[in-house]
Amino acid sequence: MTDKLKIALAQANPKLGDIAGNIKLAREFREEAEAEGAELVVFPELFICGYPPEDLVLKPSFVRACEQAMSELAELTLDGGPAMLMTGPMMDGPFLRNTVCLLEEGKISATRYKNKLPNYGVFDEIRVFEPGPLPGPIPFKGVRMGVMICEDMWYPDVAECLAETGAELLIVPNGSPYDHEKGDARLNYAVERVKETELPIVYVNQIGGQDELVFDGGSFVLNDDCTLNVQMACWKEDLLVTDWERDGDRWKCATTSLVEPGGDLERIYNAMVLGLKDYVNKNGFPGVVLGLSGGIDSALSAAVAVDALGADRVHCVMMPSRYTSQESLDDAAECARLLGTKLDTVQIEPAVDAFDGMLSHLFEGTNADITEENIQSRIRGLTLMAISNKFGKMVLTTGNKSEMSTGYATIYGDMCGGYSVLKDLYKTKCFEVSHWRNKSSSDLFLGPNGAVMPENVIVKPPTAELREDQKDEDSLPPYEILDGILHALIEDEKSYAEIVEAGYDGALVSRVQNLLYVAEYKRRQAPPGVKITTRNFGKDRRYPITNGFRDKR
Incomplete structure (x- = not known):
């Protein structure tokens, strides 16, 4: 049993579908981590294929290529360098699952599956993956690691199961996209899991753009007293090797590295x-x-x-x-x-x-x-x-x-x-x-x-x-008024009555609502664009083109 451990957080930017390129990127991060003495490198969610793969993972040849890549990366660990917590799509019998594997000593020594599959906003993983069972800890160098994949952290039962089955620290590979209203939600959920389990947590998030989504990184580490010991930079690839020490029957991160995330x-x-x-x-x-x-x-x-x-x-x-x-x-x-x-x-x-x-x-x-x-x-x-x-x-x-x-x-x-x-x-x-x-x-x-x-x-x-x-104001209300009504209609899904009660003119609310609905056919033919808000036009908000509903009360 070890009393010290070096864990590298690989805040990496994979390219969706570029399996060979992602393997190369994993090698580069692992080499850098090895040079800094790391014993384990943690990668973001579905790193081998890129996230989110959408219906590409319904193609059997693509999944087979991802599984082959996982085996190739496992073989790489025969060199005596750091092990990897690597992620990708894998078959579990007849089921396709969102998977994390511990790669060490030339083999896949442990496999765990994502239990909570998001099906809201831009996420529709339940369309392509099967949920896995509640996971148990993964042993590594005498340390029992509780690994939760992204959404698993947002609910208490996965962390509770891991804690009850002997996990000593929690590790969360993530593909969590940015929106400007998300704020500290990730950190707040992590704090809840730490308080419930009294276990430290390592959160590793992807970086980079994928079509309309942007992943902002911002990986972090919380100790078991909820102290934020590590806050990695947003908006850029980065690798950070963290030092961990056993303190009695608890593990603590001895590294302190905090980067301000910046303003809105x-x-x-x-x-x-x-x-x-x-x-x-x-x-x-x-x-x-x-x-x-x-x-x-x-x-x-x-x-x-x-x-x-x-x-x-x-x-x-x-x-x-x-x-x-x-x-x-x-x-x-x-x-x-x-x-x-x-x-x-x-x-x-x-x-x-x-x-x-x-x-x-x-x-x-x-x-x-x-x-x-x-x-x-x-x-x-x-x-x-x-x-x-x-x-x-x-x-x-x-x-x-x-x-x-x-x-x-x-x-x-x-x-x-x-x-x-x-x-x-x-x-x-x-x-x-x-x-x-x-x-x-x-x-x-x-x-x-x-x-x-x-x-x-x-x-x-x-x-x-x-x-x-x-x-513009010949055709539209002043933007400070228009944008308030639009935000209420789109992001908040408020009713006509609620918006009027907030102080907006009723006739104007009806007019803006009508403009919003009748322009749906245009938006279907618009190019993709960067997701900023909680409800972007596209996968976030899927309204019908033919729509006779108008909220008037």
């Missing part, structure tokens, strides 16, 4: 940067191209892109029409200068004139309306897609959640593209985050220190500039 706006911005960075890089795009209009949404999107990818991989295009103001031209040019990006200009008036001519015999006798406005937006979308096709860079769309909620966006126009960093960020938050980024920087960002957009972009009244003297 900083976390939101980092989530967008990491989400875009991994979406572009993991899918092999050389960079992004976007329309830079001189407005706040495109400026913020460009800033995120430069911080994620570097200025040389971001191509900005100004596409002025007869309604584009000199102020917008100047602001776009200054924004590109501050960011150091390439800025090209493509005049869309020739295409507008062409469409006017093409459609004149059909539109004769009608007045210009939103049709002509949308044609301008679609010409810009077509222009960006042409540039993307020619040079390979992905089109980055720039719409925010307020616009996506109300349909204040043109399908096949400003909605066309491959990814959207602002898709889950309300307009009022865009203002706040832009102010924050203009005053802040980070060694995680590839963009410039200090201001990334002119202050005028943030403070001037928002406008689409698709007709003379147009302002």
Whole structure:
């Protein structure tokens, strides 16, 4: 029986489906851990395949490849280096399970399965996995480790079972995605488990972007008195070797390493940067191209892109029409200068004139309306897609959640593209985050220190500039009112009566509710984007397109 143990927390960024690449990454983390004297390396949830694998794990050949990878990594431990708590999908007889294995001395010496399969929000593991039985401890060097996989920590019975069957410390491999309202929920649940079991807990979370999800890391260790001894950095890969000592019949972490997680706006911005960075890089795009209009949404999107990818991989295009103001031209040019990006200009008036001519015999006798406005937006979308096709860079769309909620966006126009960093960020938050980024920087960002957009972009009244003297508030309520109603409808699922009781005008609530519902068909055709809130459009919120319900009481 040992009285000391070195456990490495591998806060790693796997690529979903890249089994060979993930094996290589595991080797690199293990080598680094071995150099620091670690005896055990703990990896995040479903590391071999990446998380969440969704229906990919229903493909038998994929699961077999993951199982083969687990065996290969087990063989690696014949070298006398550290053991691994490795995770992946594995068959248990006829059942496919979310699995953690102890790899040591060249073999898989223990296997445990996830008991609690989440089926809410972005999670639907119960669709593809079978829950495992309540686990017992895993012996390692005379230490009885109680291993819970992610969701297992959020309920008391798994930890209780482990404690009652002799576990001496709890270890939790995680794939827990970020949202800005989650706050300290993970830490709070861990504290509850520690209080109930009087056992220390090691929590290892994934880092990186996977489609719309972003995993923020932030791995931590709590001692049995709930003292936070370790708080790892968010938003970056990291490895930390922790020292453990037996104190009587208890284990304690002797390592103290605390990194501040940062404020709310900083976390939101980092989530967008990491989400875009991994979406572009993991899918092999050389960079992004976007329309830079001189407005706040495109400026913020460009800033995120430069911080994620570097200025040389971001191509900005100004596409002025007869309604584009000199102020917008100047602001776009200054924004590109501050960011150091390439800025090209493509005049869309020739295409507008062409469409006017093409459609004149059909539109004769009608007045210009939103049709002509949308044609301008679609010409810009077509222009960006042409540039993307020619040079390979992905089109980055720039719409925010307020616009996506109300349909204040043109399908096949400003909605066309491959990814959207602002898709889950309300307009009022865009203002706040832009102010924050203009005053802040980070060694995680590839963009410039200090201001990334002119202050005028943030403070001037928002406008689409698709007709003379147009302002967003011609079509929408003021954003501070609109966003409050939208948050109540979307994140809180509040009724009409509850929202009115909170102080909002009833007619306005009905109007916004109707805009939200009728725009569902547009959102189904929108690109994916970084999940920021508790209810992003996509897997979080799945409303029908055909929907006759309107809450009026």
